[in-house]
Amino acid sequence: MTNHRVRRPGVRVDFDKPLTFSFDGQAYDGFAGDTLASALLANGVRMLARSFKYGRPRGIVGIGPEEPNALMQIETGAHTIPNLKATQVELYDGLVARRTTGWPTLEFDLKSVGGLFSRFMPAGFYYKTFQNQKLWPKFEHIIRQAAGYGSAPSEPDPETYDHSHRHAQVVIVGGGASGLLAALLAGRAGLKVVLLDEQNECGGWLLSSPQSVIGGEQARAWLKSAVGELQSMPNVQVLTRTSAFALHDMNLVLAVEQLQDHLPIADRVAHQPRQRLHRIRAERVVLATGAIERPLVFGNNDVPGIMTASALTTYLNRYGVAVGKRVLLQTSNDHAYQGSADLARAGCEVVLADTRTRINPAWEKRVRAAGVDVRTGFGIAFARGRRAVTGAQLVKLDAQRNAIVASGPSIDCDALGSSGGLSPTVHLYCHDGGRPHWDEERLAFVVPEAGRAKSGIYAVGAVTGEFGLQNALEQTVRVMRDVLGSLGKSTPTSSDNLGTDEPEATPARRIFRVPDGRAEGHGKKAFVDFQNDVSAADIHLAVRENYRSIEHIKRYTALGFGTDQGKLSNVNGFAIAAHALGRSIPEVGTTTYRPAYSPVTFGTLAGAHAGDTFEPRRYSPMHAAHIARGAEFEPVGQWLRPWYFPKTGEDMHAAVRRECLAARRGVGIMDASTLGKIDLRGKDVREFLNRVYANAWTQLAPGKCRYGLMLDENGMVMDDGVTACIADNHFVMTTTTGGAARVMTWLEKWHQTEWPDLDVYMTSVTDHWATAAVVGPKSRQVLAKICSDIDLSPSAFKFMDWREGTVAGVPARVFRISFSGELAFEVNVDANYGHHVWEALMEAGREFDITPYGTETMHVLRAEKGFIIVGQDTDGSMTPLDLDMAWAVGMKKPFSFIGKRSFARSDTAGPNRKQLVGLLTDDPQVVLAEGAQIIERADAKPPAAMLGHVTSSYYSPELDRSIALAVVRDGIARRSEDGRKSGRDVLYAYAGGKAHKVTVVSPVFVDPKGDRQNV
């Protein structure tokens, strides 16, 4: 195996720390400080992927998040991660990597056979082929398999993630030369600074060019002292391995910190999260995000071994890897020159083909001195080689026009780097609405230096188009003076020496696609987007097919859609589209930059919102008592409530039957603590209640309770509950469990915005009161055993009364109200005593076989009585009249009430509304499906007129038959009751392909006169 390692000063891998890893089952060596990409290149691995559409061999192109080809499956089992870019995977000992493309194998990819897929898959393939959607499922499977890409783990994630909310005066994104200088200036001014860098160490491009000079010293020395100084400042936090992936409104930067991904799995600390999401609010954001070199587009530019010139340079200088021995560099600008000299000095045979005729004399002198063979005015028509590059055919270019004037030499090489200029990393600037502008001189979409200062967003360095080191540093000082000034700090006048040894830049040539002398589409394939196999010809095809907007061209060709999000390809694509459209680049513009800048794991986004902290779970004060009695629980909103209490061997049906009968014939007990409770006080509390409830409250005496319906502005029922008069100026309202917060907000809103003159205050006491409902004919006997200071006799303590007293030694409010139709007492105590009182009631009820019951039995008992549940039997479109509850509406109140006016709306007042009714099935054993549609005829075929639907349906143990509630058009008039037939009462309930015959009746199935609750 070829060894490509070169020991050079400034290299960031540690040759004293060798590592081993595996790729596709084969063992390789590397060093600490390597990425998976650098280690693979050092081992001579060239082809490590197959392309998406054509199955073409592909290799590493980049050095970071721009990498389009080297997508890896890292590790196995539960730890496996799909589609990581090899350029971003830090090597550790024992790392296991596999390819993600190539089907059936990397060596033999079916798609590559005879251009099989290329003929089938032109631009717009999906749109053209799958207009008939029926074909898609058949093709999807095979296309997905052929296209490749990694697999998500099937096991639960063994690692954890968390979020951290930070606040800073200045956040600097990017720890290259400009970012470091910005942090130094802000840090020295005493500001609270956070510096984010996505790599394992700060330095940015300085790590790739350690021989650069800043202020008379070598860049690596400057870097070391800058980082050292930042680390010594307590007000500065430097986060490396932290990728800022989004910038949202109000300067919220989201960044993911890789805490453990760089460690061997066995060395990862179990109690530390794998990744952390930082949510950083900053007064000022300084974008020092740098730039990414874009390659030139030429024939066969995707052969393994062809990369960006900066990647070749970085692998050499940072990782000590000379990718080839004979290197051909192709450039349109000055940026490739330093690297060409470094490669030549490292012993490579280097040819530098510059598309320009007039090149930079200072650079030319330097690289020729290093032994570089410089050829001016040449471009690459196409590269040679299939699984590895073997050479390239040069052509002589016209000095001005991008056209061929003569053939050129054929150059042999085993590595090829190209530079078409730098594309600033403008993504974050654009996430919350910014747009980059085209700088024709720098041939780049850039962020303005002033950023969006009004919003506190600034930009420094290459992201603004300042590609020269010295210019960038001087600009950083200038911009930071503004940033610090805006925060009331001044910059010291004696600034650092920032002189560099760069020659002054010579203008770049405006070239994106190198001509090959043939019409687009007729020469060798020239790729723009490697990950999606989008060629220059595809963009031309899209334009020929009349796609004019770059957003449409993007979607038609899939340009920039991959996991690299077009970081290498977009600007070339925009330029080629502009050329094809005959328009300027600014006229064509860019596609939209959206978060995330680079892929983020779901685990990171979820953070601690997982497992038992996924969602708030609310518990009643008696929860432990229910667990002890074997309750099954069900979520009700955020609450977890007892559902039913099965005894050994009982299923739900049997348990509910037993519980229902106990409540109807003996005594049951239910935890009603979750009901919303609101304490209201003030002189005007009665008037306030008159306005927020449909019914009247003026006459309710202290010691009495009343049921109320709360309506929205449309006159529709939004909540209900019992409200008790504690004193003339003091009431306690109960709301539904799920509606508590909504009702509280509703009341506050109306009071604060419409009726601030009313003397009333309200406070939620939902959590203060624990509530046990003792229900059934024997409930009075149970309560009497532990309550001696309230006269419980029927004459003294009537239905809908409440009394204050002592229960089980604890101060209590006892309400004689009932959601079951039986004699019942609801005992309310300070929640700290809830468990004690529950246990005392259970003990007192033991001789009566007191039976705890849950929400299921509660539902059956209330449905037997026709009591509604708001949100189940109503859906925001039911008025009190629709519910046949005119008795709960006080139309004569002097002031209006919320919803009253809407009763007069034509539809609300009109005929044929859906109304609440009871349904009895012909077959008493059939329990209808909730949601079953009500139709007129058994043999109706869809679409049939739908008259309504079943809202509640149960088996009633008391009646020993099924019952149901439903909303049905004109339902009240259809009801047959007391032996009187309406003649329109026979309908059908349709669900799951079956229609059951039903009779429309009153919704009150048990004790229609209401005698039992009054005993």
Place this chain on the structure above:
Amino acid sequence: MSEPTMRSPLHSFGLSEQAKPIDGSCGVWANELRHLGYISLRGNGADPAFATAASTAIGVSLPLRPCTFASSNGKTILWLSPDEWMIVCPRAQLSALLGSLRQALTDVRSQVVDNSGGYTQVIIEGRNALDVLQHVSVYDFASMEPGRVVGTTFGKSSVYAFRQGNGYRLVLRRSFADYIWRYLVRAAIPYGLGIADLAGSPLPEEGVPI
């Protein structure tokens, strides 16, 4: 019939049994301050009659500056909104305080509500207390000045938070206590969580003045 006994919202975690004196072995120390009295007070802070009557009855000046609290004689008054305060007191003083407040405010537009069953308090201390708070809440705790109280997020729930002594106090609703405690425990995993023994520390126990 057994004697009435109280169960605090975090009773089921058995924190008292796990408590140990605060030392350097854990980055974060937390525990529940159980069974305090909580009174919700509403009224118009700009009305001198209300502010004076309430302050006199409590024996502590009602904090009128937004997001501040006042503490004295074992009682803490948290400003919650322009017309809402929460008074935290030892249980032993609850009934008397409710009585004197109601009496003093009889003729003043106001509301006094016993909410003692509805809330509890959690204390967080230790060298990583701030780290944990940064995990659980969006608020800038690092910049929190002494004397400030804020209502803010805690995971997907909410708390009132203020600094006192060496640490932070969270006032939270009973029904959310289980979620908040589990969330806190999870957030503290990277730093090590110790259950702080509150006896012998200058922290208020039940009925003991602060």
